Amino acid sequence: MLEIVLKGIIADLRADNSYVLHHESLITFTVEAVLHIESLPVDLVLGNLKTYLLDGIGVFLAISPIIAFISRMKKGYWLALVFAEIYSFAGLFASMSEQLKTVYPMTVVFNLSGYYDASMVQILIGVVVLLACAVLSLFILKELNK
Helix, strand or coil: CHHHHHHHHHHHHHHHCCCCCCHHHHHHHHHHHHHCHHHCCHHHHHHHHHHHHHHHHHHHHHHHHHHHHHHHCCCCHHHHHHHHHHHHHHHHHHCCCHHHHHHCHHHHHHHHHCCCCCCHHHHHHHHHHHHHHHHHHHHHHHHHCC
């Protein structure tokens, strides 16, 4: 029974064409690899690994200004949670617009990782946006050390 459920999940991932691995998908992949290693093509595994790693690094860079800003505040944990939720929720609306999808940090991550189809210009703009997030974070943290 477990094998049938796992095959269904893997089939959904393949049918979706997004190939994005989430934590649940990582567990599913591990079990599927143990049960049917011969059925997993190497390009699928490497593509998922690339997407998973780029998503993780990109999300960290995209939210690093929030982390840096909240670290300046004493006991601002709830504010950080609210701000991060609003920031993420705004990404839903930003992903509907082609222009915002190119410059909004949370959607830029999906352009870079391959989840969204993006042109080379969109990818280059995305790299600049994420680097700007990292630089902004460094400036905020530098002020914290004074």
